[in-house]
Amino acid sequence: MESLAGYVYKAASEGRVLTLAALLLNHSETETRYLLNYVTHLAGQRSTPLIIAARNGHEKVVRFLLDHYRVDTEQTGTVRFDGYVIDGATALWCAAGAGHFEVVQLLVSHSANVNHTTVTNSTPLRAACFDGRLDIVRYLVEHLADISIANKYDNTCLMIAAYKGHSDVVDFLLERGANPNAKAHCGATALHFAAEAGHLDIRAARRTWWSCCCSIRTATLESRIEALELLGASFANDREYYDILKTYHYLYLAMLERMRDHEHPVVKSQLPPVPAYGGRSECQSLTELEAIRLDHDALHMEGLKVRERILGSENIDVSHPIIYRGAVYADNMEFDRCIKLWLHALHLRQRSNRNTHKDLLRFAQVFSQMVHLKETVQPADVEQVLSCSVLEIQRSMARMESTPEPELPAATDNLESNIFTFLYLLCISTHTQCSAAQRACINKHVYQLLQLDPRSREGSSLLHLAISSSTPVDDFHTNDVCSFPNAQVTKLLLDCGAQVNAVDNEGNSPLHIIVQYNRPISDFLTLHAIIISLVESGAHTDMTNKQKKTPLDKSTTGVSEILLKTQMKMSLKCLAARAVRQHHITYRNQIPRTLEEFVEFH
Numbered sequence: 001m002e003s004l005a006g007y008v009y010k011a012a013s014e015g016r017v018l019t020l021a022a023l024l025l026n027h028s029e030t031e032t033r034y035l036l037n038y039v040t041h042l043a044g045q046r047s048t049p050l051i052i053a054a055r056n057g058h059e060k061v062v063r064f065l066l067d068h069y070r071v072d073t074e075q076t077g078t079v080r081f082d083g084y085v086i087d088g089a090t091a092l093w094c095a096a097g098a099g100h101f102e103v104v105q106l107l108v109s110h111s112a113n114v115n116h117t118t119v120t121n122s123t124p125l126r127a128a129c130f131d132g133r134l135d136i137v138r139y140l141v142e143h144l145a146d147i148s149i150a151n152k153y154d155n156t157c158l159m160i161a162a163y164k165g166h167s168d169v170v171d172f173l174l175e176r177g178a179n180p181n182a183k184a185h186c187g188a189t190a191l192h193f194a195a196e197a198g199h200l201d202i203r204a205a206r207r208t209w210w211s212c213c214c215s216i217r218t219a220t221l222e223s224r225i226e227a228l229e230l231l232g233a234s235f236a237n238d239r240e241y242y243d244i245l246k247t248y249h250y251l252y253l254a255m256l257e258r259m260r261d262h263e264h265p266v267v268k269s270q271l272p273p274v275p276a277y278g279g280r281s282e283c284q285s286l287t288e289l290e291a292i293r294l295d296h297d298a299l300h301m302e303g304l305k306v307r308e309r310i311l312g313s314e315n316i317d318v319s320h321p322i323i324y325r326g327a328v329y330a331d332n333m334e335f336d337r338c339i340k341l342w343l344h345a346l347h348l349r350q351r352s353n354r355n356t357h358k359d360l361l362r363f364a365q366v367f368s369q370m371v372h373l374k375e376t377v378q379p380a381d382v383e384q385v386l387s388c389s390v391l392e393i394q395r396s397m398a399r400m401e402s403t404p405e406p407e408l409p410a411a412t413d414n415l416e417s418n419i420f421t422f423l424y425l426l427c428i429s430t431h432t433q434c435s436a437a438q439r440a441c442i443n444k445h446v447y448q449l450l451q452l453d454p455r456s457r458e459g460s461s462l463l464h465l466a467i468s469s470s471t472p473v474d475d476f477h478t479n480d481v482c483s484f485p486n487a488q489v490t491k492l493l494l495d496c497g498a499q500v501n502a503v504d505n506e507g508n509s510p511l512h513i514i515v516q517y518n519r520p521i522s523d524f525l526t527l528h529a530i531i532i533s534l535v536e537s538g539a540h541t542d543m544t545n546k547q548k549k550t551p552l553d554k555s556t557t558g559v560s561e562i563l564l565k566t567q568m569k570m571s572l573k574c575l576a577a578r579a580v581r582q583h584h585i586t587y588r589n590q591i592p593r594t595l596e597e598f599v600e601f602h
């Protein structure tokens with residue numbers, strides 16, 4: 001039955017209605033229901049025959065399934081659209097989003113619920129607005145679709161149409177009473193979204209943008225002014241559409257609007273000055289704005305301030321221009337300003353619970369570049385990034401707990417990358433000049449992470465990874481400074497309380513790993529320093545892994561063998577434990593509990 005269900009799905013997906021009819025012939029009612037409710041997992045989608053047929057626009061298949069088999073129109077599945085994964089989508093949602101008008105009509109005439117929302121509360125109408133299909137939008141609204149249902153971010157149909165620049169859809173929705181002043185979760189209105197998108201396509205969009213703005217006549221004066229300000233800001237810090245004259249032009253227009261009524265100017269709400277933006281407040285008057293007309297740097301910062309004020313610090317789009325501007329500084333060797341901006345963006349992103357792995361890696365890269373160029377890396381900056389890195393790892397570990405099976409590999413990748421980035425940062429910290437107090441601050445974060453004890457997919461601890469030559473090193477500047485095995489990082493970890501005898505999934509201790517290092521001659525000092533550090537911290541030289549091999553057995557070179565032998569301090573206690581193991585003498589419940597563990601790893 002299961003493989004038959006697969007064929008049924010395939011036929012529906014490809015629009016082969018005759019094949020489908022043949023496959024469904026001569027089955028009991030229960031079997032038929034099984035086949036038509038069967039959820040096929042394929043290429044990241046999980047859907048039924050009806051949903052996939054609607055998604056792919058196969059009108060005949062949809063009609064056949066509805067007319068002959070009365071398939072439930074409210075089935076939901078997971079589908080992919082332009083790289084987005086949509087959970088809980090109905091057939092109608094899919095048809096509306098993919099622009100299949102006849103399928104939409106068919107489903108609605110078979111009583112499909114026009115208000116059925118996805119897991120993120122997106123309606124079929126929203127899907128059609130995104131796509132800019134006025135015919136479908138009009139049809140759904142005429143069939144009583146609710147135009148006021150917003151998605152889980154309180155983002156309305158009007159906002160998405162404005163953002164995508166579909167001015168005909170915007171006009172239509174306004175005509176039908178959509179509220180232009182509704183605010184999304186991030187505080188933005190439809191006009192803000194239109195302004196955000198205003199710069200995306202210079203030629204075509206300028207016209208659509210203005211017509212969107214003009215359509216929204218009922219919007220408040222303040223939100224129209226903010227739309228102009230956002231438009232200005234969008235030209236200040238964007239690689240592709242950078243145009244500082246336009247920034248000034250739109251900010252000036254907005255200021256004129258603010259001052260139009262001398263008695264009652266529309267006053268900006270002021271955020272406290274952000275040091276990363278140069279510590280200055282936003283301009284409050286035409287005079288103040290005129291004073292920075294030729295000061296491009298001040299205009300760049302003005303753009304960032306405008307965005308953070310209007311879009312709110314939680315908005316996902318706020319951080320991109322900040323990062324871009326920082327990168328421009330880094331390219332000009334103004335590392336100090338770059339790092340201030342990036343730290344600000346990192347804090348914003350982390351505060352709103354975003355995945356910050358790329359941000360953290362970016363710091364490892366720029367710090368490495370600085371170390372390489374002999375620029376001073378401030379310990380306080382490294383410390384802040386390390387602290388964010390610990391939090392990110394803590395969050396990745398917490399996320400793993402609730403990650404469903406199919407997404408585990410991606411979550412594990414993410415956790416591992418975060419652990420590697422932490423090690424790069426640690427390595428960088430060993431290259432910075434720290435006072436004792438600064439060192440203590442850094443060590444505190446290392447200690448915190450060691451307490452969390454994050455592990456790679458092979459079960460390697462931080463210490464295993466610090467001494468393993470298979471730990472990957474990012475190759476954009478980072479590898480100029482960081483490499484593994486790394487004696488300084490090993491020492492730092494041990495000083496902060498790393499478990500020297502921790503074992504990975506194969507039962508290997510760090511000592512098992514380091515004795516397999518294949519550059520014992522050219523990198524003798526590293527090998528030597530690490531073995532000494534491990535043994536001095538109490539590494540057991542005769543501990544066995546799952547294959548009953550000691551580090552000495554695993555030594556792949558004469559050099560590590562000799563180093564190990566000179567460090568081995570075989571005690572009577574160890575010899576006794578080995579004898580017990582070798583001769584299979586029973587010891588459980590006959591010796592103190594604490595000794596049982598000791599015997600076990602010999």
Ligand SMILES: *[C@@H]1O[C@H](CO)[C@@H](O)[C@H](O)[C@H]1NC(C)=O
Binds near residue numbers: 113114115144145146
């Ligand atoms: C959809 O919502 C609108 C507005 O609330 C309502 O009038 C209509 O009856 C709803 N349609 C369905 C099928 O629930």
